[in-house]
Amino acid sequence: MKEENQLDLFPSGKLHITLNRLAQQLIERYGKFEDVVFLGIQTKGVFVAKRIAFLLEDSLQISPIHLGELDATFFRDDFRKRSAPLQPNRTKIDFLIEDKKVVLVDDVLYSGRTVRAALDAMLAYGRPESVELLVLVDRQHQREVPIQPSYVGSNVDTIETQWVMVDLVEEEGVVEDKVYLLSKSQE
Amino acid sequence: MVLSTRHLLGIKYIQASDIQLILETADNFKEVLNRPIKKVPSLRDITIANLFFENSTRTRLSFELAEKRLSADVVNFSASSSSVKKGETLLDTVNNILAMKVDMIVMRHPLPGAPVFLQKHIDAQIINAGDGTHEHPTQALLDCYSLKEKFGELKGLNVAIVGDISHSRVALSNIFALNKMGANVKVCGPPTLIPKGIEQLGIEVSFNLRETLKWADAVNMLRIQLERQDKKYFPSLREYSNMFGLNERLLASLNKELVIMHPGPINRGVEISSEVADSDQAIILDQVENGVAVRMAILYLLARRNDE
Structure with missing residues (x-):
């Protein structure tokens, strides 16, 4: 397998614009965010959730x-x-989602x-009134x-041989946000 | 990360990286056990047989809870109510159980090496829940986990093991595990109950409890295994208790934060006094609590692919 063809999915600062748009959409839906909780799915979903929460709290003054x-x-x-057992990550939910x-x-x-x-795992913390899903990238038709x-x-x-890579600065060793599509071809 | 082994026969047969992985994974299961719903579906397609050819309360309950909280199907077996009494061999008994499509075996047996023998003849994964005076690996791992929880790190820690070293599988497994994790070990007890040449395992030996406890950060007080002793190893329990029992007066005179462990069952007033066993310095019940999380981690990591 040889790596080739990296396609930047959020070129020239578009990631920030997109996250802002998602935050605005959430405001449109939830207003003051009463009884709303965010659950980031480990590992990178947590980073995305933290970015959105930061935008809502800091730029748009909705807190907590x-x-x-x-x-x-x-x-x-x-x-x-x-072939190998999956390595578990931390679950940290300090509130009830009932x-x-x-x-x-x-x-x-x-x-x-x-x-x-994640829907199954979430139920261990109570029965939510509703659940919605937010994703940074949707690989459609798969x-x-x-x-x-x-x-x-x-x-x-x-297509199946392609891969979406998400590098966010919150991760160790990553210096720059980059979300790109990787195409692998058989040599 | 993968364990280097398919079975858990003893700490002797695994590596430091395996212990590290088990302790880290146990952290995640400890968190699961503190949730409102303490159950995850990871092993829902696995059947586990608990074969106890020797009595046990704690270990057996702990394994059964760990298995159930991972959603495994569990069958139990105890020698007192089985065909063993009718003269069936160990291998026949186990093969009959495996013919009923069981994936994993958790076994306690009075004969040292029984799980090693079994591993050579059957395909299922085996977890040793104690084999005679040989090893009790899950106890050593939960002791390591409890120490790590208390001190943050095992490397460089001074751990004393006091009591019947000769007949204790907990002692041997703990020595192997603590050695592999870089802790210093000193065993202490009457000379008759300390095997000759045990220093060769890379540990120190002492016959003086006070000196040993002065040196130690943590102490593991062992029970006198009267059921495994074929003759008198010391004049009387009262004398043993005076020389090697941990009581409030001795503990107070040390004037330090010694962490006290005990693998259970406790013989109050013999190796440890009631006041000490119930004191804040004793983490005996934490050990029991951690036992479930550590056993969940071991079962989770050993559960193998369906198609292998």
């Missing part, structure tokens, strides 16, 4: 925003189909299985379960 970190590893249905309006946040939506697992996002940063048509 409730933000939790959700790890769906133990709820995945493909756990024993992999009767709350939950916004699940992830970086890339692909097969939908992570979100399905779904394996019937899950659709409510808020989408960017829609991308991809």
Whole structure:
């Protein structure tokens, strides 16, 4: 396999504009954000959720925003189909989600299985009034379960050999935000 | 990350990186156990047989809870109510159980090496829940986890193991585990209950409890294994208690924050007095709580691919 063809999905500062747009859409839907909680799906969904929460709190003066970190590893249905056990991450939810309006946040939506697992994992913390899904990148037409996002940063048509890479500065060793489509071709 | 082994037969057979991975994964399960709903579906397609050829309360309950909280199907077996009494061999018993499509075996057996023997003859994964006077790996791992939780790191820690070292599988597994994690170990007890040449495992030996406790950051007080002793190793329990028992007066005279562990069951008034066992310095019940999380981590990491 040889890497070639990196396509920048958010060129020249567009990532900031997109995150702002998503925040505005959330305001349109939720107004003062009473009873709204954000759950970022580990690992990169947490980073995206934190960016959105920061925009809402800092630029748009809506506070406080409730933000939790959700790890769906133990709820995945493909756990024993992999050669090595999946490494779990931290779940940190300091509030009850009973009767709350939950916004699940992830970086890339692909097969939908992570979100399905996250829905299961979330139920351990109560029964929310409603659940919506926000993703930075939606790889359309690749779904394996019937899950659709409510808020989408960017829609991308991809084929199986392509891969969406999300590098955010919150991650160790990343110096610059970059979201790009990687095409791999057989040599 | 993957464990370097398919079975958990003893700490001797695993590496420091395996211990590290198990302790880290246990952290995640400890968080699960503090949720309102303490159950995850990770092992829902796995069947586990708990084979206890020897009595146990804590270990058996702890394993069963760990298995159930991972959503595994569980079958239990105890020697007292089985065909073992009718003369069936260990291998026949286990093969019969495996014929009913069981994926993992958790076994406690009075004979040292029984899980190692079994591993050579069957395909299922085996977790040793204690084999005679040999090893008790899950106890050592939960002791390490509890120490790490208390001190942050195991490297450089001074840990004393006091009591019946000869007949204790907890001692041997703890020595291996603490050595691998870079802690310093000193064993202490009457000379008759300390095996000759145990220094060769890279540990120190002392016959003086006060000196040992002065040196230690944490102490693991072991029970006298009367059921495994074929003769008298010391004049009387009262004398043992005077020389090697940890009581309030001795603890107070040390004047330091010694962390006290005990693998249970406690013989109050023999190796440890009631006041000490119930004091704030004892983390005995934390050990039991952590045991479930650590066993969940071990089961989770050993559960193997369906198609292998």
